[in-house]
Amino acid sequence: MTNEKVVLAYSGGLDTSIIVPWLREQHGLEVHCLVADVGQGAGELAGVEDKALASGAASCEVVDLRERMLVDCAWPCLRALSIYERRYLLGTSLARPVIAEAQVAHARRIGASAVAHGCTGRGNDQVRFELAYQALAPDLTIVAPWREWSIRSREDAIDYAAEAGIPVDVSKTKIYSRDRNLWHLSHEGGPLEDPGSAAPDDLFLLTVDPRDAPDEGVEIELGFEAGVPVSLNGTTLGPVELVETLNELAGQHGVGRADLVENRLVGMKSRGVYETPAGTVLLEALTSLRALTLERDTARQAERLAIEHAELVYTGRWFHPLREALDLFFAKVTETVTGTVQLRLYKGSVTPLSTTSPCSLFDESLATFEESDAFDHADATGFLRIYGLPGRVAARVRSEQAATTGVS
DSSP: OTTOEEEEEOOSSHHHHHHHHHHHHHHOOEEEEEEEESSOOHHHHTTHHHHHHHTTOSEEEEEEOHHHHIIIIIHHHHHTTOOBTTTBOOHHHHHHHHHHHHHHHHHHHHTOSEEEOOOOTTSSHHHHHHHHHHHHOTTSEEEOGGGTSSOOSHHHHHHHHHHHTOOOSOOSSSOOEEEEOSSOEEEESGGGGOTTSOOOGGGOSSSOOGGGSOSSOEEEEEEEETTEEEEETTEEOOHHHHHHHHHHHHHHTTOOEEEEEEEOTTSOEEEEEEEOHHHHHHHHHHHHHHHHHSOHHHHHHHHHHHHHHHHHHHTTOTTSHHHHHHHHHHHHHGGGOOEEEEEEEETTEEEEEEEEOTTOOOOHHHHOOSTTOOOOTTHHHHHHHHHTHHHHHHHHHHHHHHHHHSOO
16 A cells, blocks of 8 residues: 555544554555544644644645534434433444545545544444445545554553654543544543542533532523424524534533443443533433424334434444434424423533423313313223223133132
8 A cells, every 4th residue: 555545534632643653654655634623622623734744644634524413413313312321422423424424535535545543443433434434435445553553552652652753632640532522522541441430520621510510500492493403592593503502501500411331332341421511401302392292102113213223323333224214214203393492401400391382292171180171081981991901801811710720
């Protein structure tokens, strides 16, 4: 592959910073860095192009993928109420498809024959990137340095960076592996590798400690159209502005923290601490709105398929036909999920207060206990006899068998 071009998914962090010189030294590749702005913040993006070039890259391009990530990835998962193992809101998983897609597109533009990533050999992200590459550009060679080089730890990587003269914002005494985008911020490594130890207070960056949150909660109103958030407190906002605003507001009230041990795709258990302020509020609101607007059988089926959808997203099968088919299902299901939800944010909690919708299936005349009750209670007699028929038959058979055998 000597003198050929490779497009590296570059973040400017420890791993991708040392990959640039390594690709040149070990493979003789001309390295072109692609930096995806998925909402990691100006601090992480500041000077990233100069840093890449100083590390030996032939070029570095920054592309804004924030809205694309939300519209194409976050909103479909939101419509599905997709949560992995009941607690993880799939923040890292959501960004990988659009990054890989942009990476492949850039490789096509510059005539590169390979793509590369900085994922370790025991994590989930290698799968997410590489399944996307295979689906979008099976002809491109994939280079995964963590599966080739002799570096085996963060400490080794820091030493390599020092030898190469590459400055990195990490130390051996405070090592966290962080991934940030507009949807979430994840923390792994360091003291978090011991599930028996509480996460340090200084770990969190997006959310205040709920104990230190304001003593007065705040009430907000979210508006949805066909399962997609469109407004906050009566003001229509674009996807990026809505999530940014809600992240700040929910974060101020300590909303959106999750500390869990999850099952990685490769089989091991891994502890992660996640901050997802806006996502937590949006999911709670949409859950209430769906309860009001979906009829029972559809709602139950949606709940079952949400587990499968989350599994597909978590395990990197974003471009799999089944994931795409499930998205069509959830888009159809949520056509009537339109309305507003009022919620209270208070010291780490988010509580729905009221839900209204022009597509509401709630009929007060049927549900009320007052004189306006329109439900004919006499209808329940026949219903209960039919509904209880299987149980009555089974009880009769057991009784007859007991009389014959003497065994109850």
